[in-house]
Amino acid sequence: MDTSLIKRRRFLQGAALATGGALLTTRLLFAGTGGDARLVVVIMRGAVDGLAAVPPYGDPDYARLRGSLAIAAPGATDGALRLDNLFGLHPQLTFLHESFAAGEFVVCHAAATPYRDRSHFDGQDVLESGLVVPHAAQTGWLNRALAAAPKTLGHGSERGVALGSNVPLMMRGPAAVASWAPTRLAQLDEDTLQRIADLYSHDPMLGQRLKDAQTADTMAGDDASGMMGAGGNRYEEVIRATAGFLVNDSGPRVAVFDTTGWDTHANEGGARGQLGNRFGALDAALRSLKTQLGTTWRNTAVLAVTEFGRTAAVNGTGGSDHGTGTAAFLLGGAVRGGRVLSDWPGLATARLYQQRDVAPTLDLRAVFKGTLMEHMGVAASALESVFPDSGKVQPLRDLFRA
Amino acid sequence: MRDPTAAAIATNRFGLGARPGELATCAGDPRGWLEAQLKGAPPVIGDPTLQSTAAMVASTDQIRAQNRAHRAVLDTVVKLGALYRPAYVAEVMARLRLAATTDRPFLERITQFWSNHFAVSVDKAVVLGVAGSYEREAIRPNVLGSFQDLLLAVERHPAMLLYLDNYRSVGPDSILAQRSLERAGKALGINENLAREIMELHTLGVDAGYTQADVTAFAKVITGWSIGAAGAAAGRGMTGGGVPGDFYFRTNIHEPGTQTVMGRRYSQDGLSQGQSVLLDLAHSKATAQHIATQLARHFIADEPPPDSVSRLARVFNRTGGDLPALYRALIAEGAAWSGPLRKFKTPNDYVISAWRALDMPVDDARKVPPIFADLGQRVWSPNSPAGWPDRSADWDGASALMQRLRWADQIGQRLGASLNAVQLAPQILGATLADNTRLALSRAASGAQAVTLLLAAPEFMRR
Numbered sequence: 135m136d137t138s139l140i141k142r143r144r145f146l147q148g149a150a151l152a153t154g155g156a157l158l159t160t161r162l163l164f165a166g167t168g169g170d171a172r173l174v175v176v177i178m179r180g181a182v183d184g185l186a187a188v189p190p191y192g193d194p195d196y197a198r199l200r201g202s203l204a205i206a207a208p209g210a211t212d213g214a215l216r217l218d219n220l221f222g223l224h225p226q227l228t229f230l231h232e233s234f235a236a237g238e239f240v241v242c243h244a245a246a247t248p249y250r251d252r253s254h255f256d257g258q259d260v261l262e263s264g265l266v267v268p269h270a271a272q273t274g275w276l277n278r279a280l281a282a283a284p285k286t287l288g289h290g291s292e293r294g295v296a297l298g299s300n301v302p303l304m305m306r307g308p309a310a311v312a313s314w315a316p317t318r319l320a321q322l323d324e325d326t327l328q329r330i331a332d333l334y335s336h337d338p339m340l341g342q343r344l345k346d347a348q349t350a351d352t353m354a355g356d357d358a359s360g361m362m363g364a365g366g367n368r369y370e371e372v373i374r375a376t377a378g379f380l381v382n383d384s385g386p387r388v389a390v391f392d393t394t395g396w397d398t399h400a401n402e403g404g405a406r407g408q409l410g411n412r413f414g415a416l417d418a419a420l421r422s423l424k425t426q427l428g429t430t431w432r433n434t435a436v437l438a439v440t441e442f443g444r445t446a447a448v449n450g451t452g453g454s455d456h457g458t459g460t461a462a463f464l465l466g467g468a469v470r471g472g473r474v475l476s477d478w479p480g481l482a483t484a485r486l487y488q489q490r491d492v493a494p495t496l497d498l499r500a501v502f503k504g505t506l507m508e509h510m511g512v513a514a515s516a517l518e519s520v521f522p523d524s525g526k527v528q529p530l531r532d533l534f535r536a
Numbered sequence: 537m538r539d540p541t542a543a544a545i546a547t548n549r550f551g552l553g554a555r556p557g558e559l560a561t562c563a564g565d566p567r568g569w570l571e572a573q574l575k576g577a578p579p580v581i582g583d584p585t586l587q588s589t590a591a592m593v594a595s596t597d598q599i600r601a602q603n604r605a606h607r608a609v610l611d612t613v614v615k616l617g618a619l620y621r622p623a624y625v626a627e628v629m630a631r632l633r634l635a636a637t638t639d640r641p642f643l644e645r646i647t648q649f650w651s652n653h654f655a656v657s658v659d660k661a662v663v664l665g666v667a668g669s670y671e672r673e674a675i676r677p678n679v680l681g682s683f684q685d686l687l688l689a690v691e692r693h694p695a696m697l698l699y700l701d702n703y704r705s706v707g708p709d710s711i712l713a714q715r716s717l718e719r720a721g722k723a724l725g726i727n728e729n730l731a732r733e734i735m736e737l738h739t740l741g742v743d744a745g746y747t748q749a750d751v752t753a754f755a756k757v758i759t760g761w762s763i764g765a766a767g768a769a770a771g772r773g774m775t776g777g778g779v780p781g782d783f784y785f786r787t788n789i790h791e792p793g794t795q796t797v798m799g800r801r802y803s804q805d806g807l808s809q810g811q812s813v814l815l816d817l818a819h820s821k822a823t824a825q826h827i828a829t830q831l832a833r834h835f836i837a838d839e840p841p842p843d844s845v846s847r848l849a850r851v852f853n854r855t856g857g858d859l860p861a862l863y864r865a866l867i868a869e870g871a872a873w874s875g876p877l878r879k880f881k882t883p884n885d886y887v888i889s890a891w892r893a894l895d896m897p898v899d900d901a902r903k904v905p906p907i908f909a910d911l912g913q914r915v916w917s918p919n920s921p922a923g924w925p926d927r928s929a930d931w932d933g934a935s936a937l938m939q940r941l942r943w944a945d946q947i948g949q950r951l952g953a954s955l956n957a958v959q960l961a962p963q964i965l966g967a968t969l970a971d972n973t974r975l976a977l978s979r980a981a982s983g984a985q986a987v988t989l990l991l992a993a994p995e996f997m998r999r
Binding site for chain 2: 399
């Protein structure tokens with residue numbers, strides 16, 4: 135076996151051991167007194183190709199399997215941005231690479247939810263519900279976590295916000311959450327709004343939605359209307375609003391938004407091309423988020439996750455089909471970064487899951503649990519209700535600065 | 537016997553929302569009014585300016601071929617955009633005009649249901665040019681036939697073959713793959729996208745028990761299901777053949793030999809192998825259950841009563857997937873006619889119902905298509921091949937509601953002076969019009985505000 139893989143395993147064990155005593159106490163203190171923590175979850179729908187996002191250029195089977203999709207080693211033209219001797223980042227992910235160097239970015243690799251089939255829709259359902267099987271709940275883990283978070287988390291009536299017209303499953307549930315989407319339609323006048331509110335006084339559900347929308351408009355910023363479609367980065371408006379919500383002391387503490395276009399069955403491209411452009415846009419959006427959050431960035435963690443990965447080998451049409459293990463990102467001023475967390479399974483045919491996909495060696499729920507516990511202050515005892523049937527999945531410790 | 541609630545349900549839950557006078561037309565026999573819409577050939581969108589898929593794909597190939605010679609990548613993007621965008625707008629307008637004016641609104645709902653069930657998305661550039669013609673060519677003519685004919689028409693349509701990448705999926709042991717390996721040392725292979733989505737989304741449903749091996753085998757079966765092209769336009773060694781832009785079976789990329797899909801062996805040659813698998817999928821019990829669930833969710837409730845689903849599935853099985861029989865069974869479902877208004881309209885259906893209620897012309901090709909993007913449902917652009925989601929919770933977010941109200945207010949301000957919402961409301965909402973809505977309309981500060989309130993009313997938001 136490659137020695138770097140062995141070292142990697144040891145590192146993971148070390149990280150787990152380190153959290154035995156003193157650190158844990160600090161966390162509990164933080165959980166009791168904190169409440170300034172911010173969390174942004176970016177749902178990347180369509181199955182992001184983890185071998186393109188975080189190419190294991192040092193794996194002896196990588197270039198052979200990937201063919202035209204392979205990213206060259208660091209140093210070569212259009213080569214990967216070096217993380218360590220095994221992994222690099224896609225060359226379009228320059229901000230993430232800077233963040234890695236600054237110790238604010240953790241890469242998780244060969245990660246997956248417990249879902250092992252290859253349907254986008256079921257995979258996203260499991261990713262969002264936090265359950266083991268699809269379509270087993272109408273609520274999402276992030277919302278249940280908000281309901282279980284300490285009272286000190288935030289001061290507003292809503293602790294969460296979904297950026298987008300509708301609330302994704304991950305954010306649906308018992309805790310009140312806001313939603314907001316950019317618009318270019320004009321605001322209603324106060325009188326008409328009041329009359330509609332009266333009309334909805336017999337309809338509690340619509341009444342609540344209307345109230346939530348009015349609150350969200352106030353928080354998203356003064357220019358909430360008339361801003362969409364002004365060109366520039368496709369995520370510009372969403373990022374601006376996310377920052378607007380999160381810097382507000384009485385605003386929500388957790389934001390979630392969707393990104394799409396990751397289902398690269400054909401013409402995926404390598405360093406340049408379709409997927410590279412998507413990575414570039416996402417990277418620019420995250421850079422902009424950091425800038426706009428200002429000092430709030432210090433308390434912020436961003437989780438960027440997808441439902442599953444893609445086939446290790448390039449397919450017949452210059453793309454990749456639905457797979458299993460993939461990469462996940464944890465970024466932010468609160469993150470103890472500069473590390474790749476991976477028990478890398480290798481890409482030799484016998485090591486692939488069903489001889490085709492990156493074998494999953496890290497349960498994403500361990501990352502989620504660690505984030506909720508250490509960053510958001512959710513009690514360990516509450517995690518079982520947030521992630522039912524996950525008793526064997528230990529929270530990943532030590533992901534955050536003390 | 538006149539049943540005022542049934543008339544409101546027929547026009548709103550089964551239809552696209554009442555136009556003035558529609559409630560009176562159907563009040564005598566709401567079920568009969570729906571059944572009558574299933575008789576006769578489906579309406580044809582006769583706009584002569586609309587282009588066929590074949591013409592659009594052939595023009596695409598031509599632009600690509602010309603510019604490939606000159607290595608003019610940017611010019612290709614510009615020219616294709618100039619080709620696709622006007623075609624998309626014209627198709628959207630034609631579709632919406634029909635929906636806003638049709639006197640067979642139940643049939644139009646059904647048509648849009650199937651179009652979404654077999655979704656393509658203009659998020660993929662090439663689909664922008666063919667999404668409308670796909671609906672006109674593959675969906676509309678087949679909504680009153682059998683499920684198998686609809687399925688076969690869809691899966692061989694170039695729009696679907698382009699959207700889910702099958703047109704250039706190459707069997708690893710096919711003639712072309714062998715030649716490529718010998719001459720260039722380059723291995724070609726399959727793309728399993730279409731095969732998986734046919735099984736998961738179009739027919740069996742995700743829990744039907746098929747495996748990765750079944751998906752892979754089925755993907756091999758439908759290698760060669762491709763699109764005709766002139767000369768070298770098809771690229772990658774697939775030189776020409778067939779009618780440019782039409783469905784074309786490419787023997788030289790089809791994986792030879794017998795394949796086993798879900799325990800059944802398919803030893804046919806060529807095209808008929810894929811047709812055989814599709815026929816078996818169309819007549820599978822899992823497909824009946826899947827389609828029945830989707831249809832009941834669309835028309836009855838987010839979580840439809842299991843009894844209703846079972847009855848619809850039985851009709852599907854018993855009739856071999858006869859679609860009008862299925863729709864009649866849906867009309868006969870008691871659950872569809874009972875209970876409060878429980879489904880929140882999609883943005884698409886909300887806007888169409890407003891146009892119908894206010895008898896608005898759909899004529900501004902510059903302003904109409906963006907409405908749907910503003911409200912979160914740009915026409916033919918679901919984020920995935922699963923199509924738009926179909927539960928209320930997918931659409932009733934706070935921000936989505938506010939967007940809808942803003943649009944309603946814009947309409948109110950435009951039309952308020954010429955409309956009397958107080959008189960109009962009972963003609964649109966019938967027995968579902970609530971007393972407090974009636975009161976709010978009568979007390980509105982202006983005609984414009986009254987129209988806004990009518991479109992904002994809970995009983996107009998739901999069906």
